Amino acid sequence: MSLMGFLDRIADVSTFDKAIEPARKAVQAVLKPGVLKDALHGTWLGHPLHPVLVQVPVGSWTSAGLLDAVPPLRPAATVLIATGVAVSVPAAMSGAADWSEQEIGVQRLGALHALSNVAALGLYVGSLVARAKGRGTLGRVLSYTGLGIATGSAAIGGHMSYAQSSGASHAATAARALTSDWIDLGPLDDLPEGRPAMRTGDGSGVSVPLAAVRRGARVDVFVGSCSHLAGPLYEGSVEEVRGHACLVCPWHDSAFDLDNGEPRRGPAANPQEKLEVRMEAGRVMARLPARHQ
Ligand code: FES
Numbered sequence: 001m002s003l004m005g006f007l008d009r010i011a012d013v014s015t016f017d018k019a020i021e022p023a024r025k026a027v028q029a030v031l032k033p034g035v036l037k038d039a040l041h042g043t044w045l046g047h048p049l050h051p052v053l054v055q056v057p058v059g060s061w062t063s064a065g066l067l068d069a070v071p072p073l074r075p076a077a078t079v080l081i082a083t084g085v086a087v088s089v090p091a092a093m094s095g096a097a098d099w100s101e102q103e104i105g106v107q108r109l110g111a112l113h114a115l116s117n118v119a120a121l122g123l124y125v126g127s128l129v130a131r132a133k134g135r136g137t138l139g140r141v142l143s144y145t146g147l148g149i150a151t152g153s154a155a156i157g158g159h160m161s162y163a164q165s166s167g168a169s170h171a172a173t174a175a176r177a178l179t180s181d182w183i184d185l186g187p188l189d190d191l192p193e194g195r196p197a198m199r200t201g202d203g204s205g206v207s208v209p210l211a212a213v214r215r216g217a218r219v220d221v222f223v224g225s226c227s228h229l230a231g232p233l234y235e236g237s238v239e240e241v242r243g244h245a246c247l248v249c250p251w252h253d254s255a256f257d258l259d260n261g262e263p264r265r266g267p268a269a270n271p272q273e274k275l276e277v278r279m280e281a282g283r284v285m286a287r288l289p290a291r292h293q
Contacts, residue, residue, distance in 0.1 A: 017104065056088075081131075085121065201275075212284065227271065231254075233249055253265065
């Protein structure tokens with residue numbers, strides 16, 4: 001069985017769901033919707049924060065493993081291990097914030113990913129203690145064991161991103177199915193004022209749902225699948241969020257700026273794909289931005 005197949009099997013195992021749900025609720029109780037949680041999601045960055053932060057512990061601990069192999073460089077390895085331990089705390093918080101808003105298959109693998117990381121972190125903390133007490137050999141055994149577990153955990157995290165699309169923009173995926181031609185969305189007067197309406201765009205053999213928002217003579221058109229988990233934005237609402245007029249997703253309340261699609265409230269960290277719009281004889285025409293053509 002391939003590694004992918006093995007991890008997919010784990011994502012199908014429901015045995016531990018009774019433990020996962022309370023854990024998810026506990027994370028949501030500690031990290032309530034608001035500025036801190038959005039900061040951990042990476043909403044301010046327009047990109048998930050977790051994969052950015054994890055570069056530090058992964059890079060530091062891998063480098064420490066190399067330096068530990070060269071006796072004169074071992075003090076530097078200790079500094080790198082301590083750096084990785086320090087940054088793993090905000091990295092874990094951002095991962096937990098994302099995990100609490102994911103579907104169950106991602107949560108199952110995410111729970112295994114988190115437990116592995118806690119084990120690795122414990123081993124690295126133990127390694128620092130051992131090194132501080134002059135027990136260098138034990139310190140290196142603990143840190144190399146931690147590196148092995150952290151590497152396995154990183155593989156799980158990679159599967160969550162690349163195979164389960166956790167953190168990926170679902171709107172960008174939907175946008176790729178659209179034709180690059182101008183799409184006729186019908187008369188301006190048929191669009192309701194101040195709330196999203198569903199329109200469909202031509203894809204390569206499929207209809208792609210779009211969300212069109214009319215405000216007076218202005219129309220903003222977005223790919224209809226939310227960048228977070230593909231929720232139906234055309235069933236959402238228009239709200240003022242943090243000083244910006246936003247299209248709000250009905251599934252998890254992410255808010256996207258009507259002007260540019262930037263996320264103004266999480267859990268979405270990726271922007272929402274926005275189409276170019278022009279009017280033609282009272283009809284709304286929309287087209288995919290050039291970056292997808
Ligand atoms: S699908 Fe989660 S906020 Fe839209």
